[in-house]
Amino acid sequence: MAISSGTGPIPVTGQGTRRRARGGYRPESGFNPLAIVFLAPALLLLAVFHVYPTIYTFILSFFRGRSGELNGFLGLRNYEQLFFRDPNFIRFSNPSLDPVNAVLALIVIGSLIAIAVLAIRQRRQKVRDPIRMRVLMLLGIGIVALTAIYRPSGALWNNVLWVVFYTSVVLFLGLIIAVLASRVRYEALIKGIVFLPMAIAATALAIIWRFVYSPDADIGLLNAILAPAGVGPVAFLGDPAIVNWALIAAGIWGSVGFATVILSAALKGIPGEIIEAARVDGASERQIFLRIIVPMVSLPLSVLAVTLIVNVVKLFDLIFVMTQGGPGTASRVIAFSMYQEAFPGGLFGKGAAVAVIMLLLLIPIMIYNVRRFRTEAVT
Amino acid sequence: MSESAGALAGPAVEPKPRTFAERIVRMLGKTPIHIALGLVALVWLAPTIGLLITSFRPRADMQSTGWWESIFTMRFTLDNYRQVIEAQGMGQAFINSVMITIPSTLIPLVLAALAAYAFSWVRFPFRNSLFLLVIALLMVPVQVAFIPVLRLYNPLGFASNYMGIWLAHTAFALPFGIFLLRNFFVTLPRELIEAARIDGAGDIGIFRKIVVPLSVPAIAAYGIFQFLWVWNDLLMALVFVQNSRLNPMTRQIQGLLGQYASEWHILAAGAFLLMLLPLLVFISLQRYFVQGLLAGSVK
Numbered sequence: 001m002a003i004s005s006g007t008g009p010i011p012v013t014g015q016g017t018r019r020r021a022r023g024g025y026r027p028e029s030g031f032n033p034l035a036i037v038f039l040a041p042a043l044l045l046l047a048v049f050h051v052y053p054t055i056y057t058f059i060l061s062f063f064r065g066r067s068g069e070l071n072g073f074l075g076l077r078n079y080e081q082l083f084f085r086d087p088n089f090i091r092f093s094n095p096s097l098d099p100v101n102a103v104l105a106l107i108v109i110g111s112l113i114a115i116a117v118l119a120i121r122q123r124r125q126k127v128r129d130p131i132r133m134r135v136l137m138l139l140g141i142g143i144v145a146l147t148a149i150y151r152p153s154g155a156l157w158n159n160v161l162w163v164v165f166y167t168s169v170v171l172f173l174g175l176i177i178a179v180l181a182s183r184v185r186y187e188a189l190i191k192g193i194v195f196l197p198m199a200i201a202a203t204a205l206a207i208i209w210r211f212v213y214s215p216d217a218d219i220g221l222l223n224a225i226l227a228p229a230g231v232g233p234v235a236f237l238g239d240p241a242i243v244n245w246a247l248i249a250a251g252i253w254g255s256v257g258f259a260t261v262i263l264s265a266a267l268k269g270i271p272g273e274i275i276e277a278a279r280v281d282g283a284s285e286r287q288i289f290l291r292i293i294v295p296m297v298s299l300p301l302s303v304l305a306v307t308l309i310v311n312v313v314k315l316f317d318l319i320f321v322m323t324q325g326g327p328g329t330a331s332r333v334i335a336f337s338m339y340q341e342a343f344p345g346g347l348f349g350k351g352a353a354v355a356v357i358m359l360l361l362l363i364p365i366m367i368y369n370v371r372r373f374r375t376e377a378v379t
Numbered sequence: 380m381s382e383s384a385g386a387l388a389g390p391a392v393e394p395k396p397r398t399f400a401e402r403i404v405r406m407l408g409k410t411p412i413h414i415a416l417g418l419v420a421l422v423w424l425a426p427t428i429g430l431l432i433t434s435f436r437p438r439a440d441m442q443s444t445g446w447w448e449s450i451f452t453m454r455f456t457l458d459n460y461r462q463v464i465e466a467q468g469m470g471q472a473f474i475n476s477v478m479i480t481i482p483s484t485l486i487p488l489v490l491a492a493l494a495a496y497a498f499s500w501v502r503f504p505f506r507n508s509l510f511l512l513v514i515a516l517l518m519v520p521v522q523v524a525f526i527p528v529l530r531l532y533n534p535l536g537f538a539s540n541y542m543g544i545w546l547a548h549t550a551f552a553l554p555f556g557i558f559l560l561r562n563f564f565v566t567l568p569r570e571l572i573e574a575a576r577i578d579g580a581g582d583i584g585i586f587r588k589i590v591v592p593l594s595v596p597a598i599a600a601y602g603i604f605q606f607l608w609v610w611n612d613l614l615m616a617l618v619f620v621q622n623s624r625l626n627p628m629t630r631q632i633q634g635l636l637g638q639y640a641s642e643w644h645i646l647a648a649g650a651f652l653l654m655l656l657p658l659l660v661f662i663s664l665q666r667y668f669v670q671g672l673l674a675g676s677v678k
Binding site: 335 | 409412413415416419420422423424425426427429430433442443444445447490491493494496497501503504507509511513514515516517518519520521522523524525526527528529530531546547549550551553554557581582583586607610611612614617618629632633636641643646650651653654657658660662672673
């Protein structure tokens with residue numbers, strides 16, 4: 001589903017580019033005018049479909065933008081409305097600041113500062129700080145407590161849920177399945193089965209899962225399984241408390257194969273002797289997994305995580321076909337909000353503001369990719 | 380990906396079992412793994428197979444029994460497909476999908492290959508900076524382009540014919556294509572290209588006779604990616620195809636969903652028509668696809 005979830009193939013400049021970059025790469029010197037012939041069509045399209053729209057949409061986001069034109073200047077009011085007055089975009093149910101919340105907020109801010117300080121110190125001294133893990137845990141507890149108190153909701157928050165749960169579960173299952181599959185003869189078969197959803201359109205994937213989630217126990221597999229246990233029928237896609245989890249599960253189902261294939265290739269790169277040596281030294285299976293396998297695939301894991309996060313920011317088709325953002329607006333995500341505000345809603349300025357927010361969320365990844373590629377091209 | 384010599388605990392690590400008993404013990408030792416993988420296979424196959432079976436079941440049966448029970452009745456029909464193709468417009472939508480997908484795959488393939496060649500083997504000022512810009516553009520979401528591009532399309536009428544969607548798909552496929560193909564092109568041996576140049580070949584000749592033929596795996600990988608992406612896309616079609624007679628299958632199914640939300644015989648058959656071609660392409664060309672995936676992300 002990395003392909004079909006409305007994201008397309010998202011490449012991430014990878015490790016080996018350095019080695020591959022040598023072939024044709026030379027310092028920029030000389031000018032062959034033929035370059036214009038080769039580049040012109042592509043650059044023209046990039047200018048018209050990427051550069052100009054980015055500038056126009058950015059400017060439009062400060063306007064009311066009736067029928068997409070730059071009219072009715074609003075300043076920052078589109079953004080203000082999205083963040084403070086639009087419960088469909090982001091909403092905090094209890095924004096009052098009582099002492100408990102203040103302490104929790106302090107814990108979160110304090111641990112954020114601590115992490116920053118530790119990161120700087122670590123870079124300077126090249127040592128690992130043992131208390132960093134503890135600070136990170138504190139930060140996690142603080143954030144969870146704050147969300148429990150403020151109960152955020154809305155499209156932006158749904159994207160946060162997607163990032164946290166979809167990304168971590170896809171990576172976890174992908175790694176587990178890759179490791180388990182590497183131990184059996186039918187490895188290729190298992191990987192093929194899990195990978196198959198990659199070819200399926202998000203539209204078809206959405207139909208498949210609407211079918212599985214159907215509240216009718218004669219149609220929906222899940223309710224058919226739950227019925228004998230006396231549970232249900234559960235309206236997986238009709239209950240605002242469940243719908244996001246049901247959608248995330250379908251998204252996970254579609255993407256695990258992608259992670260499995262990538263991680264399985266990375267596992268093949270781990271020299272067998274290392275694991276053999278560990279085993280001879282009496283390491284348990286759990287130790288081998290946590291101390292050898294996980295660290296050795298940490299780079300592909302982080303690259304995959306970035307790809308999956310980009311997937312989440314751009315997520316649209318699955319939501320649109322499965323729930324139309326519903327029930328009500330419970331399962332909206334930002335890409336859905338952008339479409340909804342601009343096209344059926346006709347609020348082009350507001351839609352443009354959502355598009356700009358999407359772009360801003362992706363800019364750190366953009367910088368990461370560019371920086372990574374630049375250092376590789378130089379060395 | 381089918382190499383059986385896994386790095387982990389594979390047969391290479393453990394000594395070969397000698398006796399029958401030893402083999403049995405080994406197999407039993409792996410039972411939890413087999414059970415876990417069996418479960419994985421079940422979870423990943425059951426939903427799709429369920430829908431596949433449903434697409435062949437008569438409508439009357441569906442009201443009373445689940446697809447898992449049809450294994451005992453074994454009553455199947457092609458009526459659902461006939462109805463979806465003829466009455467529900469999926470036949471026309473299939474043709475529209477083909478009409479949208481073929482140019483939207485071939486045009487970016489050509490343009491990206493040309494640009495990637497310039498970025499790897501032709502010298503010009505600001506080559507590195509321009510390439511970094513292409514990498515940056517990879518992250519621009521399509522949503523940013525919707526409003527301004529539709530504004531450009533309106534006076535030209537591009538949203539009511541195929542031009543609009545062809546151009547939009549092409550433009551948004553280019554950064555990835557240029558990136559992927561350039562990374563492949565630069566690995567070609569420099570001697571080969573310089574030798575051709577000494578022999579008097581021009582850049583166009585080198586591109587056509589040397590670079591493209593040697594890069595078939597990368598070009599194929601990109602072509603498959605782009606084909607699957609365009610064929611499976613709903614969002615771009617939703618925005619850039621504003622003439623319902625040109626709707627591709629994804630939009631047609633989405634439309635059916637509004638009318639027949641619980642008519643599963645129609646939805647199941649429609650979904651499988653949509654999946655048919657990608658699955659065929661995917662299964663027959665999986666090797667290229669996986670190679671491209673690895674080159675594009677982690678390798």
